[in-house]
Amino acid sequence: MPRVGLTPEQVVGHALALIDEQGPEALTLAAVAARAGVATPSLYKHVSGGLAELRRLVAVRVTEELADRLAEAALGRSGDAAVAAVLRSYHAYATERPHRYAALPQAPQPDADLAVAAGRLVGVIVAVLREYGLEGSEAIHAARTFRSLAHGFAALSTGGAFQLAEDLGETQERMITVLTAGLRGWPRP
Amino acid sequence: MPRVGLTPEQVVGHALALIDEQGPEALTLAAVAARAGVATPSLYKHVSGGLAELRRLVAVRVTEELADRLAEAALGRSGDAAVAAVLRSYHAYATERPHRYAALPQAPQPDADLAVAAGRLVGVIVAVLREYGLEGSEAIHAARTFRSLAHGFAALSTGGAFQLAEDLGETQERMITVLTAGLRGWPRP
DNA sequence: CGGCTAAGGCTATTAGCCTTAGCTTTATGG
DNA sequence: CCATAAAGCTAAGGCTAATAGCCTTAGCCG
Numbered sequence: 388m389p390r391v392g393l394t395p396e397q398v399v400g401h402a403l404a405l406i407d408e409q410g411p412e413a414l415t416l417a418a419v420a421a422r423a424g425v426a427t428p429s430l431y432k433h434v435s436g437g438l439a440e441l442r443r444l445v446a447v448r449v450t451e452e453l454a455d456r457l458a459e460a461a462l463g464r465s466g467d468a469a470v471a472a473v474l475r476s477y478h479a480y481a482t483e484r485p486h487r488y489a490a491l492p493q494a495p496q497p498d499a500d501l502a503v504a505a506g507r508l509v510g511v512i513v514a515v516l517r518e519y520g521l522e523g524s525e526a527i528h529a530a531r532t533f534r535s536l537a538h539g540f541a542a543l544s545t546g547g548a549f550q551l552a553e554d555l556g557e558t559q560e561r562m563i564t565v566l567t568a569g570l571r572g573w574p575r576p
Numbered sequence: 577m578p579r580v581g582l583t584p585e586q587v588v589g590h591a592l593a594l595i596d597e598q599g600p601e602a603l604t605l606a607a608v609a610a611r612a613g614v615a616t617p618s619l620y621k622h623v624s625g626g627l628a629e630l631r632r633l634v635a636v637r638v639t640e641e642l643a644d645r646l647a648e649a650a651l652g653r654s655g656d657a658a659v660a661a662v663l664r665s666y667h668a669y670a671t672e673r674p675h676r677y678a679a680l681p682q683a684p685q686p687d688a689d690l691a692v693a694a695g696r697l698v699g700v701i702v703a704v705l706r707e708y709g710l711e712g713s714e715a716i717h718a719a720r721t722f723r724s725l726a727h728g729f730a731a732l733s734t735g736g737a738f739q740l741a742e743d744l745g746e747t748q749e750r751m752i753t754v755l756t757a758g759l760r761g762w763p764r765p
Numbered sequence: 766c767g768g769c770t771a772a773g774g775c776t777a778t779t780a781g782c783c784t785t786a787g788c789t790t791t792a793t794g795g
Numbered sequence: 796c797c798a799t800a801a802a803g804c805t806a807a808g809g810c811t812a813a814t815a816g817c818c819t820t821a822g823c824c825g
Contacts (some may be wrong), residue, residue, distance in 0.1 A: 390791065390802060416783065432802055437784065492735055505737070527742045528750045534737070535751065539728025546681055548694070553716045561717045562724065564763040569754030605812065621773050626813065
């Protein structure tokens with residue numbers, strides 16, 4: 388039994404490949420083990436928490452990836468252009484890797500690593516909103532609005548909920564217009 | 577082995593009860609059978625497609641429930657008040673029955689019954705938007721924006737994605753303000 | 766009233782999955 | 796050169812869905 392030199396990172400990599408190809412349902416330890424050229428129980432040497440932990444690690448990695456994408460999109464832009472770029476790149480990520488994006492919400496438990504990654508993602512959004520003069524609680528409400536719109540659009544469009552022929556890109560541009568206008572005229576209570 | 581007088585509707589009812597209590601992951605034929613006082617394979621007499629069909633039926637029923645709620649909220653209201661009421665009742669449904677709402681997207685295949693139910697839901701939204709003078713493609717884009725915001729907010733808030741202490745109701749009111757303003761000033765290309 | 770049919774139960778079985786336990790081999794550091 | 800920890804293995808147990816085949820009940824029809 389030659390050593391295959393597996394690491395937790397590689398295990399997650401195989402998991403992501405499986406998800407990309409066959410969807411989150413197909414993520415099973417047996418399939419990951421087969422792909423890694425190893426017997427199923429051997430995975431526990433690297434991912435001691437079994438399937439649950441593997442899913443957790445996948446969620447963390449995807450969240451980090453998404454946060455990176457958003458940060459890159461925000462880089463060098465400001466105001467409406469930054470909001471538009473971040474929203475577009477959010478949707479682009481979900482569209483390019485729909486299964487990976489769908490694997491995101493499956494982490495019910497509050498998890499420290501995931502919280503860190505999610506914090507980075509929210510940080511990018513909050514930074515982009517700062518230029519609208521939003522501070523404190525209002526920045527939080529605005530960031531939630533942003534995330535709701537971005538996630539809803541990504542989830543529904545990759546999930547096939549938008550059946551009609553109208554172009555999704557057009558929908559996205561309308562959303563951007565509404566959102567940027569809403570941020571400029573943000574309701575100050 | 578006395579007949580227990582099961583119907584597909586009752587099977588779905590038990591499935592919903594299970595989901596409400598323990599989440600969508602807990603929906604297994606074995607658990608439903610136990611709750612119905614029947615052996616697992618007997619369920620196939622009522623739900624011939626097994627677990628997949630049961631999930632499908634659950635999704636249809638939940639979509640119908642939600643559409644009913646939204647229709648009721650829209651009744652007798654118009655304009656901004658109607659939009660606000662529908663958005664609030666969307667979120668209220670998801671909050672009252674988080675697991676049930678989470679069970680919604682698990683129906684991947686395009687399904688006729690589900691399409692009908694989803695059509696009713698979209699119909700309510702389109703009707704509410706009609707008062708803003710939106711027609712044709714623009715009405716579609718606006719309805720998509722509405723759904724994205726509603727679903728995103730529902731999914732993220734019930735999923736525990738909003739960790740901070742800020743009140744969710746406040747966030748919702750900001751969202752309503754932004755959305756109604758965006759609809760009134762809808763971008764006419 | 767007698768019997769037939771279809772529906773609604775059942776048990777048994779197969780196949781696939783996760784997980785734990787305990788053994789064996791490999792690689793490495795002293 | 797050997798001891799030990801890491802990384803692999805097989806075996807086994809306990810879930811799950813799903814299929815096959817049998818039995819009983821209900822209800823209808825002649």
